[in-house]
Amino acid sequence: xxxxxxxxxxxxxxxxxxxxxxxxxxxxxxxxxxxxxxxxxxxxxxxxxxxxxxxxxxxxxxxxxxxxxxxxxxxxxxxxxxxxxxxxxxxxxxxxxxxxxxxxxxxxxxxxxxxxxxxxxxxxxxxxxxxxxxxxxxxxxxxxxxxx
Amino acid sequence: xxxxxxxxxxxxxxxxxxxxxxxxxxxxxxxxxxxxxxxxxxxxxxxxxxxxxxxxxxxxxxxxxxxxxxxxxxxxxxxxxxxxxxxxxxxxxxxxxxxxxxxxxxxxxxxxxxxxxxxxxxxxxxxxxxxxxxxxxxxxxxxxx
Numbered sequence: 001x002x003x004x005x006x007x008x009x010x011x012x013x014x015x016x017x018x019x020x021x022x023x024x025x026x027x028x029x030x031x032x033x034x035x036x037x038x039x040x041x042x043x044x045x046x047x048x049x050x051x052x053x054x055x056x057x058x059x060x061x062x063x064x065x066x067x068x069x070x071x072x073x074x075x076x077x078x079x080x081x082x083x084x085x086x087x088x089x090x091x092x093x094x095x096x097x098x099x100x101x102x103x104x105x106x107x108x109x110x111x112x113x114x115x116x117x118x119x120x121x122x123x124x125x126x127x128x129x130x131x132x133x134x135x136x137x138x139x140x141x142x143x144x145x146x147x148x
Numbered sequence: 149x150x151x152x153x154x155x156x157x158x159x160x161x162x163x164x165x166x167x168x169x170x171x172x173x174x175x176x177x178x179x180x181x182x183x184x185x186x187x188x189x190x191x192x193x194x195x196x197x198x199x200x201x202x203x204x205x206x207x208x209x210x211x212x213x214x215x216x217x218x219x220x221x222x223x224x225x226x227x228x229x230x231x232x233x234x235x236x237x238x239x240x241x242x243x244x245x246x247x248x249x250x251x252x253x254x255x256x257x258x259x260x261x262x263x264x265x266x267x268x269x270x271x272x273x274x275x276x277x278x279x280x281x282x283x284x285x286x287x288x289x290x291x292x293x
Contacts, residue, residue, distance in 0.1 A: 048178040049154055050210035050276055056156035057202035060171050060184045063160040064199075071163040080160040083174070088152045088275060097279040128237060129199050132244040137279050 051086040051097065058100050058129045059084035065130075066123035070108060073119060079107040079146075099138035107146045116143045158184065190239055200235040200244065207247050207276045208233035214277075215270035219255060222266060227254040228293075247280065248287040255292065264290050 063082040070077045082104050089098040104120055111119070120143045124130050130139055153175075160169035168185040183196040193201070208231045219226050232250040237243070251267055258266070267290045271277050277286055 048173050048176050048209075049152075050206040050213075051152065052154035052156055052173050052175050052178070053202050053206035053209065054276065054279070055154050055175075056158075056171050056173055056179075057199040057206060059156050059158040060169060060202065061199035063158045063169055064164055064186055064189075067160055067162070067167055068164040076163050078161070080169075081157065082160070083155060083157040085153050085155040088154075094273065095275045097275045126242065128242050128244050129203065132203070132284050133279050134283055136281055136283070 051088045054097065055084040055086040055100065058086070058102065058127075058133075061129035062102055062104075062123060062127045065127040066104065066106075066120060069119045069123045069126070070106075070111070073115075075108055075111045075115065075119075077106050077108045081105040097133075097137050099140065100133065102139065102141045103144075104141060105144045105146055111145065113143070113145050116145050189237060200237045203244065204233040204235040204247065207235070207249065207274075207280075210276035211249055211251075211270065211274045214274040215251065215253075215267060218266045218270040218273065219253075219258070222262075224255050224258045224262070224266070227256065229253045230293075244280075244284050246285045246287060248289070251288065251290045252293050253290070258292070260290075260292055263292050 059082045062084070063080050066080060066082070067077055082102060084103075085101045086097060087099045087101075089096055091098070102124070104116075106116060108116060120141050124139060124141050133139065155174045156171055157174045158169045158171040161167055164186050168183060170181050170183055172180045172182075184198060185196060188194065188196040189198040189200060211233070212229050212231045215229055215231075216226055230252045234246075234248045234250075235244060236246040236248075238245045249271075253263055255263060267288055271286065271288055280286060
């Protein structure tokens with residue numbers, strides 16, 4: 001059985017409120033990406049957050065799962081656009097990731113709205129990142145079929 | 149109830165094996181047009197990222213923040229923390245099976261035992277750990293620098 005491992009490194013300096021970190025992902029980024037607590041709860045340009053990275057992971061994983069389901073169903077997609085929004089909330093005075101909302105727009109010849117909804121549901125069932133979050137995080141999927 | 153939403157988008161073209169995509173960290177713009185493909189998940193990443201690598205990045209950064217907070221609350225604010233996260237995808241079951249967190253810290257006034265205890269406490273509060281809890285095995289290795 002083949003195993004795949006992917007690594008990301010972060011270095012963090014100082015306390016939560018005032019500190020900052022930077023991480024590197026593989027060698028595809030030019031330099032290090034800054035990450036701060038403040039970015040998680042307010043917004044700093046060009047600084048990311050764990051929730052944004054989780055959204056990126058889920059969007060890319062789900063897009064691959066859906067492409068597979070559509071291909072296996074005999075209606076391969078020409079184009080998929082998946083947008084994921086990951087929500088960090090306070091629950092009982094603790095921070096909690098409560099939901100990921102997936103929005104799918106697809107150009108898929110010979111498939112109707114119902115067909116896309118069904119495929120989207122199956123893809124959510126097999127998506128490894130969805131399954132890593134299952135039961136802990138609410139996952140919703142909205143689909144839009146694009147004509148052209 | 150306070151919430152913070154963060155958004156990312158991916159565009160995918162083609163089928164799973166031969167297709168490829170690009171994604172944007174849409175809320176911040178910290179990364180745009182980064183390449184992602186199925187091959188990057190299972191073969192040589194070749195300069196592109198993958199969902200598992202992004203989970204590792206999310207977990208490492210989330211955990212570093214949680215631990216910095218736990219240490220500061222205990223009166224031992226860290227000088228620096230280094231967290232490496234490894235995320236494992238089992239290609240047989242297509243499951244994310246494990247995240248291993250390797251934590252090294254420079255923490256004045258704290259011994260190995262105290263650091264280990266803080267690290268375990270932080271793992272319990274880390275929002276990404278809790279999002280994966282029960283589905284993914286989370287392993288923690290600590291050492292003081």
